[in-house]
Amino acid sequence: xxxxxxxxxxxxxxxxxxxxxxxxxxxxxxxxxxxxxxxxxxxxxxxxxxxxxxxxxxxxxxxxxxxxxxxxxxxxxxxxxxxxxxxxxxxxxxxxxxxxxxxxxxxxxxxxxxxxxxxxxxxxxxxxxxxxxxxxxxxxxxxxxxxxxxxxxxxxxxxxxxxxxxxxxxxxxxxxxxxxxxxxxxxxxxxxxxxxxxxxxxxxxxxxxxxxxxxxxxxxxxxxxxxxxxxxxxxxxxxxxxxxxxxxxxxxxxxxxxxxxxxxxxxxxxxxxxxxxxxxxxxxxxxxxxxxxxxxxxxxxxxxxxxxxxxxxxxxxxxxxxxxxxxxxxxxxxxxxxxxxxxxxxxxxxxxxxxxxxxxxxxxxxxxxxxxxxxxxxxxxxxxxxxxxxxxxxxxxxx
Numbered sequence: 001x002x003x004x005x006x007x008x009x010x011x012x013x014x015x016x017x018x019x020x021x022x023x024x025x026x027x028x029x030x031x032x033x034x035x036x037x038x039x040x041x042x043x044x045x046x047x048x049x050x051x052x053x054x055x056x057x058x059x060x061x062x063x064x065x066x067x068x069x070x071x072x073x074x075x076x077x078x079x080x081x082x083x084x085x086x087x088x089x090x091x092x093x094x095x096x097x098x099x100x101x102x103x104x105x106x107x108x109x110x111x112x113x114x115x116x117x118x119x120x121x122x123x124x125x126x127x128x129x130x131x132x133x134x135x136x137x138x139x140x141x142x143x144x145x146x147x148x149x150x151x152x153x154x155x156x157x158x159x160x161x162x163x164x165x166x167x168x169x170x171x172x173x174x175x176x177x178x179x180x181x182x183x184x185x186x187x188x189x190x191x192x193x194x195x196x197x198x199x200x201x202x203x204x205x206x207x208x209x210x211x212x213x214x215x216x217x218x219x220x221x222x223x224x225x226x227x228x229x230x231x232x233x234x235x236x237x238x239x240x241x242x243x244x245x246x247x248x249x250x251x252x253x254x255x256x257x258x259x260x261x262x263x264x265x266x267x268x269x270x271x272x273x274x275x276x277x278x279x280x281x282x283x284x285x286x287x288x289x290x291x292x293x294x295x296x297x298x299x300x301x302x303x304x305x306x307x308x309x310x311x312x313x314x315x316x317x318x319x320x321x322x323x324x325x326x327x328x329x330x331x332x333x334x335x336x337x338x339x340x341x342x343x344x345x346x347x348x349x350x351x352x353x354x355x356x357x358x359x360x361x362x363x364x365x366x367x368x369x370x371x372x373x374x375x376x377x378x379x380x381x382x383x384x385x386x387x388x389x390x391x392x393x394x395x396x397x398x399x
Contacts, residue, residue, distance in 0.1 A: 009224045010157045019157050020166050022217040023150045024173040026091055029210035030143050031177030032184075033098055033203040034062070037196070039186045044196050048105060054129045061133035062140035072247075074145040078152060084218040087149045091211040093142025098204040100135030104128045106197050153221070311341060311349040 009015050037044060037058075044050050050058070078086040103109050105128060118127035150170060158166045181203070188199040250256055311332075312320065318328040332349055335341045341349050378388045 008227045009220065015220065016157050016162075016166075019217055019220055020154065020170060022213045022220075023087070023153055024170045025213045026087075026146060026210035027150055027170065027174035028177040029203070029206040030094055030146060031174045032181040033094070033139065033207055034143065035178050036181050036185045036199050036203050039182055040189055040196050040199065043189055043194070044105070047196060048128045049126055050129055054125060057125065058129050058133045058136060061137045062143070064137055065141050066144045070141050071144055071148070074141070075148060077145070078149055083149055083153045083156065084221055086145060087153065087214045088211070088218060090142040090145035090149055091207070091214045094139050094146065095142075095204070095207045095211050097135040097137070097139030097142060098200075098207045100138065101132045102135075102197070102200045102204045104131035104135060105200055153217075156221075157224070307351055309351045310347075311351065313348055 010019075037055075041052075041055050045052070045055065074086070074090075077089070081089075109115055109128060109131070114131070115127040118130045122130070151167065154166045154170060155163060181199075184202075185199040188202055189196055191198060311317075314328045314332065317331075332341065332343075336343060336349075340352055342352050343349050375388070383391075
């Protein structure tokens, strides 16, 4: 009698790659959240009173519990409870941590009872940074747990060479999240009114979507388990369960320590660079895209550059200012958005035609902006309004 061959869900290429896309989306959104604050260090320091030391402490909070053994616990949970439970737990932790971080940097947190209590101890560390660090710590636990869960899920759904391809694609998709957020985060934050809250809220919503995509994957995985004759946590197969006593074999393996050492070397270099590179370059070069834009804005507004006059090429200006081509390109884009310059295909950038009323308004706006900055600095220095007026009058008369 012919034996009936049952076609399993992971026999379908469409189902396999759909499952990969769902779990890779969770990781993609997670990696976006990891580095969303990296390009915003200067802004969070200005808006929430953080210092570079505070920002560094906040950045390290993601890994604290993982360093002290949480990942071992996460592995045990994965082994005992299965892919679906662990994946949904990890995605939920990521979302909960993100919500805490969002509340910490939001305007509603300022002046709240929680801020008052958090600010009453360890006063050198702002209350917003304390809560944001707690949220980032919880998020970090979920993120690392999700990483090992996704790897086991791929090993379950794919076989042979295709498994290696799937793992590589999953990691590639996830890492694109880092690339994306370095462009998206500053763009969102710089929208009027400029605030760090907007990109945090955006990525928090994405993490909720990531939780939902893993829930959808869980329905597919449950169906596969039924076809494979496995129990509700994916057990019952030929795979041997992990025992705590197995740790001695892992820790006594030379191969384990070699791989661990290589990972430490790699991640100890790449993670700090991702976290602090943007601010480091801004500080060392002393020129941001906004500053570069202001150089030409002043020249146009004051009439130093005339209507129709050609501007230096992006490469030439970058060399003169000793900044990157990217910074110069962004500066030109800012000027073009404001209608001060225009680009001509194949020729370059030119100063737009303008009228005197427009230029006068631009000058007043620039003066007002700089005056607000001076007033802020004067208040921090303890100067009164009369002191500031006297100082301005003296300097004005000298000129």
